[in-house]
Amino acid sequence: MPDTPVTERRRAPAVTVVTPTFNEAPNIAPLLDGLAAALAGIPHEIIVVDDDSPDLTWNEAEQYGVNNPSVRVIRRFGEHGLSSAVMTGMAAARGDVIAVIDADRQHDEAVLPEMIRIIRDGEADVVVGSRSGDGGSYGDFGPLRRIISFVAAAIARLFLRVPTNDPMSGFFAVSRSTLSKVGPSINPKGFKILLEFIGRGHDLRVAEVGYRFRNRQAGETKLSPSVIRSYLLAVAELRLGRQVKGQFLLYGLVGIIGFFVNVAVFSLFELIDLGDVDLGFSRPVRWSLLIGIEASIISNFLLNNYFTFWERRFRSRQLWWGLALFHVVSLVGVGIHVGIFQFLQAEGIGNDVLGTTPTRLIHEIIGFAAAFVSNYFLNVNYTWRRRRPA
Numbered sequence: 001m002p003d004t005p006v007t008e009r010r011r012a013p014a015v016t017v018v019t020p021t022f023n024e025a026p027n028i029a030p031l032l033d034g035l036a037a038a039l040a041g042i043p044h045e046i047i048v049v050d051d052d053s054p055d056l057t058w059n060e061a062e063q064y065g066v067n068n069p070s071v072r073v074i075r076r077f078g079e080h081g082l083s084s085a086v087m088t089g090m091a092a093a094r095g096d097v098i099a100v101i102d103a104d105r106q107h108d109e110a111v112l113p114e115m116i117r118i119i120r121d122g123e124a125d126v127v128v129g130s131r132s133g134d135g136g137s138y139g140d141f142g143p144l145r146r147i148i149s150f151v152a153a154a155i156a157r158l159f160l161r162v163p164t165n166d167p168m169s170g171f172f173a174v175s176r177s178t179l180s181k182v183g184p185s186i187n188p189k190g191f192k193i194l195l196e197f198i199g200r201g202h203d204l205r206v207a208e209v210g211y212r213f214r215n216r217q218a219g220e221t222k223l224s225p226s227v228i229r230s231y232l233l234a235v236a237e238l239r240l241g242r243q244v245k246g247q248f249l250l251y252g253l254v255g256i257i258g259f260f261v262n263v264a265v266f267s268l269f270e271l272i273d274l275g276d277v278d279l280g281f282s283r284p285v286r287w288s289l290l291i292g293i294e295a296s297i298i299s300n301f302l303l304n305n306y307f308t309f310w311e312r313r314f315r316s317r318q319l320w321w322g323l324a325l326f327h328v329v330s331l332v333g334v335g336i337h338v339g340i341f342q343f344l345q346a347e348g349i350g351n352d353v354l355g356t357t358p359t360r361l362i363h364e365i366i367g368f369a370a371a372f373v374s375n376y377f378l379n380v381n382y383t384w385r386r387r388r389p390a
Contacts, residue, residue: 015044015116017099018089020082024103025055031103032064038109047092049074049085086193090179099173107171108211115173115209124207125178126197128164129171136210152231159239160199163206167195199238229307250308255372258296266292266364293334301326309384329378333371341367
């Protein structure tokens with residue numbers, strides 16, 4: 001008696017391919033055709049996990065599945081996000097090998113059989129479809145995206161010691177035993193599930209299969225400053241744990257950058273030696289101090305606006321209003337900064353030991369640190385709190 005679609009669906013497949021989707025309607029049918037061709041002869045299922053796409057990607061996939069029983073569709077309503085969609089698909093998977101591929105057709109499904117073979121032969125626990133592996137290529141990546149990918153990979157290797165050249169890949173396969181072992185510790189809100197697997201499973205055997213990255217054929221790229229922000233937060237969480245608040249971490253990172261901007265500008269104008277300006281204090285204030293503070297305020301505002309508070313950022317003409325508000329809120333911090341600097345200078349603490357110029361720099365550092373703490377609470381609770389999500 002020939003198989004019916006029902007019995008075909010109930011048969012446990014050897015391989016499950018999970019593809020998360022959002023507004024990929026033009027790409028979904030070509031992707032499913034490509035997967036069917038690549039996996040011909042391998043018992044498989046394809047799970048499309050769609051986040052209720054406005055362009056009806058879920059409907060396109062369901063219609064495709066009417067005549068292709070290997071395709072299953074999970075339409076999500078209350079939850080969104082690529083990583084959590086992948087985990088939803090993995091939880092529903094029945095295959096012994098579970099592969100993940102993006103729906104934008106930039107991954108080459110033709111290398112899937114080799115990735116699956118490596119897992120099934122027990123040669124690795126995780127196989128990465130790598131743009132940096134042997135035979136791999138970033139295709140027509142522009143210089144900026146190549147630099148971003150290179151820096152991202154370097155950060156992951158440096159801080160997480162990951163055994164792959166392409167930790168940002170969204171194209172990979174894992175064994176079911178690996179999913180059972182590492183899955184419970186994975187953060188479904190993480191940036192990249194592959195990074196979660198290899199970042200938390202330090203003893204996993206990881207292999208790579210090179211592939212040529214293709215240009216997106218339809219739809220819009222998801223790359224944005226928020227993606228870079230999410231990546232940095234993911235690396236930080238994997239390295240430091242979830243106890244560290246991501247917003248504070250980014251704010252601190254921006255503060256460190258602002259500190260170096262401040263010190264660099266302060267030192268530059270100290271060398272120029274513009275002298276003092278009388279602002280009505282008990283002692284004149286160094287021009288270099290004021291210029292250094294202003295430089296750090298501008299850099300901190302821009303970096304916080306586009307990274308720390310991306311969802312509530314000021315846009316276009318509102319940037320000027322945001323910068324003005326940031327200046328006003330920062331006045332308290334500036335007062336603390338200048339006050340501490342002037343007090344330490346008036347007392348001459350350290351002058352006898354270190355000399356005038358090095359002591360000025362140390363006093364500047366102390367004032368900056370105190371101002372940073374006060375500015376954090378003011379800006380988190382006032383400047384961007386008043387912004388509606390973008």
